[in-house]
Amino acid sequence: MLIYVVSLIATLSILILVHEFGHFFAAKLVGIQVPRFSLGFGKRLAGFQWGETEFVLSAIPLGGYVKMAGMEDDEAAEALEGGGPPPEEVDPERTFDAKPLWARTLVITAGVIMNLVFAFVVYTALFLSQGTRIVTETRLSVAGAAQNPAAVRAGFTRVPEGARLVEVAGRPVRAWNDAADALEGAPAGPAQLRFADAPPVTVTLPGGSSARIEALQGLSPFAEPVLESVQGGSPAQRGGLRAGDRVTAVEGRPIVSWQQLVTAIQGHPGKPLRLAVARGGRTLALTVTPNAERDTDANGKRVMVGRIGAGIPQPAGVDRRVGVGEAVRLGARTTWGSAALIGDFLKRLVAGQVSARNMGGLLSIGQASGETAQLGLAVWLGFLAFFSVNLAVLNLLPIPILDGGHLMFLAFEAVRGRPLSVEARIRLSQVGLVIVVALMLWANGNDVVRLVFGR
Secondary structure, three states: OHHHHHHHHHHHHHHHHHHHHHHHHHHHHOOOOOOEEEEEEEEEEEEEEEOOEEEEEEEEEEEEEEEOOOOHHHHHOOOOOOOOOOOOOOOHHHOOOOOOHHHHHHHHHHHHHHHHHHHHHHHHHHHHHHOEEEEOOOEEEOOOHHHOHHHHHHOHHHOOOOOEEEEEOOEEOOOHHHHHHHHHHOOOEEEEEEEOOOOOEEEEEOOOHHHHHHHHOOOEEOOOOEOOEEOOOOHHHHOOOOOOOEEEEEOOEEOOOHHHHHHHHHOOOOOOEEEEEEEOOEEEEEEEOOEEEEEEOOOOOEEEEEEOOEEOOOOOEEEEOOOHHHHHHHHHHHHHHHHHHHHHHHHHHHOOOOOHHHOOOHHHHHHHHHHHHHOOHHHHHHHHHHHHHHHHHHHOOOOEOEHHHHHHHHHHHHHHOOOOOHHHHHHHHHHHHHHHHHHHHHHHHHHHHHHHHOO
């Protein structure tokens, strides 16, 4: 439990500081007076004065803010401040509103930029220190495509399971990484996939990075239906399965890949499954009843799925060191890919394609940060980078009090030729505060419901 709490506090503190220091440094760069830098909201717990700025630690560790002279609408963010030292005299030429539009836009976007830069630096450092894994398997598994509407629309379900890919849209494929690069980088529209052991298939690749990523999630490198490990006390062990077993059929239907096996098991939560298992030259008939567990399907809906507690085999591959140039390229691509995934989730959430029950709060963040921390520093840093991108994207939402709301005010000023009144900005920021608090209560409520009721 302690590692979950510590990793949660570390995750939030680091990313909030990164974000707010972006605003702080940009404000100082363009000459805006900054009376306060706060980690957290609410009552001041501790702090110190450095130059004109008071750096404080506040009681509610769910964010932070940089108070800039002239941003009276920030009072909504300080509604729970509960006192503090008297404000310093403000230089009229160093207020936020006294600066040109480009300077104010830079200050507002600097937090998001810092979060993206932080993620890029972490991803790049991880690639430099650990290299990248080249998956040498070029056989294609499309068992997950049938449950992915975007993959179905693209036509990936027409690919034979286990076909060995040799070319994508004219680009040769020698490893799974080549296939992924080609599928991600090919122009939108028809693209021919050529195979060494099957007729060619033409798929239709969607435009837009988020739509492309969504469609490609239905594909994976082929893995044999062999159990690498079996957890003690799991349905797999109770059913007589052992590590090294090869499942050849489920309910009389042939199984040729691990992905087909997973799909069959997930589709039978709590229901007995008859398995044909090859072991030591013999074929055994075993019955396994998967546990019924809550999960999220490809449409973002909460569903029950079956799990048996068996480990997945890793596709064949080799680890390869990368130079600075390639690490930078991979870091940038991973950062952009993370942003596209988060943006796609938000788009589907607004469109009603994803249930708002999938939103998570502090418990979800704490669980994810704790689990990744237990897997090692590199895994936790990868989570930290992804969550930094998540924070950047969420801050761009056009909700007053968030960076996206401030940018909306500036865009209105650019079109109108004059800014909104201070009174209007304060009222809108108070509305934004109510919206943000409501979203936080909803997300944390979802965590409580999942914890108590398992759904």
